[in-house]
Amino acid sequence: MRMKREALGYTRKEICEHCNGIQEKTLIRVEQGRTVRRESIWELLKFYHQSSHTIYPVMDLEKPSMAREQNEVLELMFHGNYKEAGRRQRYVESYMKDGAENTIKYSEVIGREIAYYIGEGDIDRRECVSYFEEQIVKMIPEGADLEKWPLNKKELHIYLAYFNVLEKENQYDKIILIARKLLLNIERQYHNKEIFVNYYICLMRRLIRCLYEQNQFHEVLELVRRGMEAGASVGDISDRCRIQFELLNYYWKNNFFDDDRVKEQCLETAENGYYLSKVCGDQKGMKEFQECLKMLHNNMGEQMH
Amino acid sequence: MALDLKNSGKYRDIEALGRLLKTAREERRLSRGDVGRWVSNEEKMRSLEEGKEGDFWEIRQVVGRLHIPSNMVSAYLNPQDNALVNLELEIWYDLLFWRYGQAERKLQRFYGYCDRKNVAMMQSYYRLLALFLVRQSRWEDQRTKELQDFIEKHMPDIEKSLWAREVFSPDELSLIAAYDRLVERKAEECLKKLYSVVYYFRETFAREEHQHPFYAELMFACAQELYRLGDYVNCVQQCMEGIKVTKYFRKSVVGGELYELMADASGEMLKKELTEKKLYVPDKGVTEQIDAVLDDYLCADAQYSAFYFGYQDGHKEELERKMKGWRTMTGHKS
Numbered sequence A: 001m002r003m004k005r006e007a008l009g010y011t012r013k014e015i016c017e018h019c020n021g022i023q024e025k026t027l028i029r030v031e032q033g034r035t036v037r038r039e040s041i042w043e044l045l046k047f048y049h050q051s052s053h054t055i056y057p058v059m060d061l062e063k064p065s066m067a068r069e070q071n072e073v074l075e076l077m078f079h080g081n082y083k084e085a086g087r088r089q090r091y092v093e094s095y096m097k098d099g100a101e102n103t104i105k106y107s108e109v110i111g112r113e114i115a116y117y118i119g120e121g122d123i124d125r126r127e128c129v130s131y132f133e134e135q136i137v138k139m140i141p142e143g144a145d146l147e148k149w150p151l152n153k154k155e156l157h158i159y160l161a162y163f164n165v166l167e168k169e170n171q172y173d174k175i176i177l178i179a180r181k182l183l184l185n186i187e188r189q190y191h192n193k194e195i196f197v198n199y200y201i202c203l204m205r206r207l208i209r210c211l212y213e214q215n216q217f218h219e220v221l222e223l224v225r226r227g228m229e230a231g232a233s234v235g236d237i238s239d240r241c242r243i244q245f246e247l248l249n250y251y252w253k254n255n256f257f258d259d260d261r262v263k264e265q266c267l268e269t270a271e272n273g274y275y276l277s278k279v280c281g282d283q284k285g286m287k288e289f290q291e292c293l294k295m296l297h298n299n300m301g302e303q304m305h
Numbered sequence B: 001m002a003l004d005l006k007n008s009g010k011y012r013d014i015e016a017l018g019r020l021l022k023t024a025r026e027e028r029r030l031s032r033g034d035v036g037r038w039v040s041n042e043e044k045m046r047s048l049e050e051g052k053e054g055d056f057w058e059i060r061q062v063v064g065r066l067h068i069p070s071n072m073v074s075a076y077l078n079p080q081d082n083a084l085v086n087l088e089l090e091i092w093y094d095l096l097f098w099r100y101g102q103a104e105r106k107l108q109r110f111y112g113y114c115d116r117k118n119v120a121m122m123q124s125y126y127r128l129l130a131l132f133l134v135r136q137s138r139w140e141d142q143r144t145k146e147l148q149d150f151i152e153k154h155m156p157d158i159e160k161s162l163w164a165r166e167v168f169s170p171d172e173l174s175l176i177a178a179y180d181r182l183v184e185r186k187a188e189e190c191l192k193k194l195y196s197v198v199y200y201f202r203e204t205f206a207r208e209e210h211q212h213p214f215y216a217e218l219m220f221a222c223a224q225e226l227y228r229l230g231d232y233v234n235c236v237q238q239c240m241e242g243i244k245v246t247k248y249f250r251k252s253v254v255g256g257e258l259y260e261l262m263a264d265a266s267g268e269m270l271k272k273e274l275t276e277k278k279l280y281v282p283d284k285g286v287t288e289q290i291d292a293v294l295d296d297y298l299c300a301d302a303q304y305s306a307f308y309f310g311y312q313d314g315h316k317e318e319l320e321r322k323m324k325g326w327r328t329m330t331g332h333k334s
Helices: A002-008 A012-018 A024-031 A038-047 A066-078 A082-093 A101-118 A125-139 A153-168 A172-187 A193-213 A220-232 A237-253 A260-279 A283-298 B013-027 B032-036 B042-049 B056-065 B079-096 B100-113 B119-135 B143-154 B158-163 B170-183 B187-204 B213-229 B232-249 B255-276 B284-307 B315-330
Strands: none
Touching (some): A012 A024, A101 A125, A193 A237, A260 B284, B032 B056, B119 B143, B232 B255, B255 B315
């Protein structure tokens, strides 16, 4: 709560003026994490667009075991199996309780992303982008500094879903602008390590990808280093592999595959990527790294892609 | 210390959590007393189910016992709990990736913050401590006695409870397995105890085992004991089971160790076969088996190099020595 106030650039006094009736001493208690009645800070919660105090969404389901099914949906989405993810998502939705506002909203975000990818029905792609933009506007009050505004896991997920859609629409500029701010935001480390690293690397590799698409190579090595360092602390294989592939891509695009000084490093990166992909059963990754290895061994850099 | 989220006429997360706990408990036909055993009491459980605030550590344990995925309900952290839960996660990662110096320092900090009267919170501390002591092979550490006292006082008759299929969360099972390894040094006896946890877990968490990181640690513990006993077939089997966790999360969870042990055990079996059947290396089948062993070592090496602290300073050499032995047999260069 304190961070949210600071991200908006207000003093406690100013916040109390904006939120009718809230007393400064109550605000101090809230910012210190002490108990207050919800009614006494209702205006404040509205002002901060805060509907939930949870880090993760609480799934309000008729059958609690369906929460595990929801995890499976996210897993399927990761592997690009959107059709099956969509089928299972509908199944999870059928167990959602009527009136479970937050659960339904969260599910809608996932549903939209899936629908966009499989082109379900006559989905209006532009409308889909607008949908995510609306969600973001609802999450963050006007004037808030995105670099400082604390975001929970659900909110970060919405940003990633938004980026996925933007990437498909080739709107790289938008991603670059927001991803940079979000990375700075996460670097403040108010999250636990897992959330911090998961989203940090996901955003990092999207940023790197978009910079490539825009032919902006100068920051790539530094971003790769930061992403790999974060991922190493928690053993994140899949994102590390993707970043390693981006690194090889960078070396290839800049004709380093024939440079003896860098070639050894490229070989190591490709071999490591190949075996890491193998460890998590990522056939596509294995194939990509195998291609790199082949090219490096044959000195045929021009065949990449 | 959590925010008091009173009913404002709309559905709220704390109420959703209460309903979730109630439905899950009823679905499993358990009483509130069953679910709250050791860490909570019936009154607190009722209050939680009614959507009133509760202690984070108790909630987490109960959620685990009811098989609700923790990433769906971690909620309502006050600043102190938030700091502690983050520290807990950092210690776990430090242990996984051999950052033992950091883990020990953080464990001391964790202990300093702990509320000694909160059994659920202390379970978390002792779980990490037991894992630390096992990984460091500190069998004689004075803190083992402290851990023993805690288990005897707050988690009595564990074995009986396991066989009676009373409810345990994966975190509690992790503590039990680490404790068993710490106090039982005879491989056969230790394995017997570990298997009572394995059977319990496989029966009560059937089809979702690989979704719990603890399962990788448990399988690795069993595999290590089996290797000590020379039961290489089952050792490989347990390693393969443990590796499922890494595949599922796409994160290395004891991944380096599991692949290395699997290669070691498969190698031992292959050596035996080569001697007994008098097979010779250029045989296509044998070469393929050697390649498979080498592949497992390479999968271990890839994870060690990417994530494990200090791997380059010693263990890498050991792994390369093992690989070199097999490569020489097949005439592989790299």
